[in-house]
Amino acid sequence: MHYISTRGHAERRKFCEILLEGLAPDGGLYVPETYPLVDDAMLDRWRGLSYADLAFEILSLYIDDIPPTDLNAICAKTYTLEVFGNARIAPVRPLETNLHVAELSNGPTLAFKDMAMQLLGNLLEYELARRGEGLNILGATSGDTGSAAEYALRGKKGIRIFMMSPRGRMSAFQTAQMFSLQDDNIQNIAIEGVFDDCQDIVKAVSGDADFKRLHRIGAINSINWARVVAQVVYYFSTYFQVTTQNATQIDFAVPSGNFGNVCAGHVARMMGLPISRLVIATNENDVLDEFFRTGVYRVRGRADTYATSSPSMDISKASNLERFVFDLLGRDASRTNLLFDKQLRERASFDLSGDLAFRQAEARFGFRSGKSTHADRLETIRDMWGRSKALLDPHTADGVKVAREHSVPATPMVVLETALPVKFAGTIREALGREPDRPQRFEGIEYLPKRFKVLPADAQAVKTFIAEIVQGETC
Ligand SMILES: Cc1ncc(COP(=O)(O)O)c(C=O)c1O
Numbered sequence: 001m002h003y004i005s006t007r008g009h010a011e012r013r014k015f016c017e018i019l020l021e022g023l024a025p026d027g028g029l030y031v032p033e034t035y036p037l038v039d040d041a042m043l044d045r046w047r048g049l050s051y052a053d054l055a056f057e058i059l060s061l062y063i064d065d066i067p068p069t070d071l072n073a074i075c076a077k078t079y080t081l082e083v084f085g086n087a088r089i090a091p092v093r094p095l096e097t098n099l100h101v102a103e104l105s106n107g108p109t110l111a112f113k114d115m116a117m118q119l120l121g122n123l124l125e126y127e128l129a130r131r132g133e134g135l136n137i138l139g140a141t142s143g144d145t146g147s148a149a150e151y152a153l154r155g156k157k158g159i160r161i162f163m164m165s166p167r168g169r170m171s172a173f174q175t176a177q178m179f180s181l182q183d184d185n186i187q188n189i190a191i192e193g194v195f196d197d198c199q200d201i202v203k204a205v206s207g208d209a210d211f212k213r214l215h216r217i218g219a220i221n222s223i224n225w226a227r228v229v230a231q232v233v234y235y236f237s238t239y240f241q242v243t244t245q246n247a248t249q250i251d252f253a254v255p256s257g258n259f260g261n262v263c264a265g266h267v268a269r270m271m272g273l274p275i276s277r278l279v280i281a282t283n284e285n286d287v288l289d290e291f292f293r294t295g296v297y298r299v300r301g302r303a304d305t306y307a308t309s310s311p312s313m314d315i316s317k318a319s320n321l322e323r324f325v326f327d328l329l330g331r332d333a334s335r336t337n338l339l340f341d342k343q344l345r346e347r348a349s350f351d352l353s354g355d356l357a358f359r360q361a362e363a364r365f366g367f368r369s370g371k372s373t374h375a376d377r378l379e380t381i382r383d384m385w386g387r388s389k390a391l392l393d394p395h396t397a398d399g400v401k402v403a404r405e406h407s408v409p410a411t412p413m414v415v416l417e418t419a420l421p422v423k424f425a426g427t428i429r430e431a432l433g434r435e436p437d438r439p440q441r442f443e444g445i446e447y448l449p450k451r452f453k454v455l456p457a458d459a460q461a462v463k464t465f466i467a468e469i470v471q472g473e474t475c
């Protein structure tokens with residue numbers, strides 16, 4: 001399997017090359033040259049496999065430059081009861097008639113990011129050891145990617161992590177989870193800006209080929225294809241838990257921001273997993289809902305990116321949308337380049353409403369969308385608690401709100417649970433007047449000493465900081 005860039009000006013690469021490279025040199029995102037297809041016999045064979053074995057089967061379709069025995073061992077080491085607290089790894093539970101929730105947030109940092117990040121940590125460690133190299137990861141987080149990455153990479157040999165987050169925009173729990181880590185290989189950077197500023201800096205630094213080569217910069221956001229492909233696995237695992245035979249179609253509702261999670265659903269659907277619809281749920285930062293309803297993609301600046309009570313989705317420039325638009329346009333790299341490089345840079349928007357491909361998108365790709373506000377999420381949290389004592393985090397509540405609007409009788413709808421309520425206790429208190437349960441290992445983390453560096457939203461300032469740390473530690 002080879003990988004190509006959505007912008008068409010990068011060489012074809014193998015999996016382990018793009019694992020370390022992250023962003024393609026032309027500024028595009030890597031995607032597989034073709035999506036491997038699954039058939040009925042394969043689905044039958046995969047039903048009943050453990051999560052680790054299923055992960056191995058799916059990853060094997062995308063990775064042919066790691067020997068199968070090694071890849072199998074990496075999957076077995078990653079997806080364990082000890083790490084994910086449940087033998088099923090991502091169990092599905094019913095919420096109400098026809099509505100289920102896939103529990104993706106039982107890992108070390110209580111968010112769905114652990115599902116892919118734990119694997120990525122082990123893949124990076126394996127590949128760097130094999131090459132005898134090191135890597136400096138530069139990441140951007142709105143609250144959950146950061147801690148998932150730091151927990152996955154703590155103490156890993158040869159890997160340093162520089163994680164940027166929007167200053168003052170994460171919940172108290174998320175802030176403490178990251179900033180209380182004192183490991184030498186972790187640098188937290190609080191950026192004076194929003195998540196999109198942080199992600200722009202990741203792309204700007206990765207786009208400086210000399211700096212990237214000199215300082216061995218890698219990516220851990222869903223820019224990195226390895227993150228997306230690892231997330232594909234739980235769409236299959238969920239499907240097998242909700243159905244008994246492959247003729248049944250199911251729907252997914254996905255709380256969305258950077259479009260990584262639902263992009264994995266799109267990939268699973270392209271592979272032939274019987275998914276009928278992929279329902280995108282946004283918060284008040286509704287660029288994705290606007291795009292899927294109208295065909296107009298209009299990114300918003302810092303001043304128009306709201307600080308909401310589902311803060312991890314406070315994103316106005318959805319990186320992975322580029323992967324979907326590439327497919328939507330029949331994998332036309334020059335058009336994708338024109339839209340995502342030129343037009344977004346010059347006009348901060350593009351318009352596909354008049355394009356036949358966009359008008360057929362709903363039917364061909366199954367996407368639907370909707371939006372949830374602060375009042376909606378409080379109401380959904382109260383309603384689910386009142387009916388069945390199911391406690392939802394604010395992001396999952398956004399997913400449930402929009403799922404209910406799109407649910408059709410006889411098609412099971414699964415909402416992906418993207419975080420646990422304890423990470424957003426303020427909103428839970430506001431909705432229910434009670435505290436969410438807190439795992440013992442996180443008791444009192446808000447009171448631990450914090451270590452972080454404050455920097456302006458400026459790529460040069462971040463480069464200077466990285467260079468100082470790297471040189472300081474090498475001297
Ligand atoms: C809790 C939570 N929900 C939803 C999302 C949105 O997911 P994505 O960015 O993959 O669309 C995120 C961040 O990515 C998140 O941390």
Ligand SMILES: N[C@@H](CCOP(=O)(O)O)C(=O)O
Pocket residue numbers: 140141142143144145146220221222223257258260261312313319
């Ligand atoms: N919501 C995310 C934003 C980054 O998304 P990613 O999937 O590209 O890493 C976060 O919690 O940081």
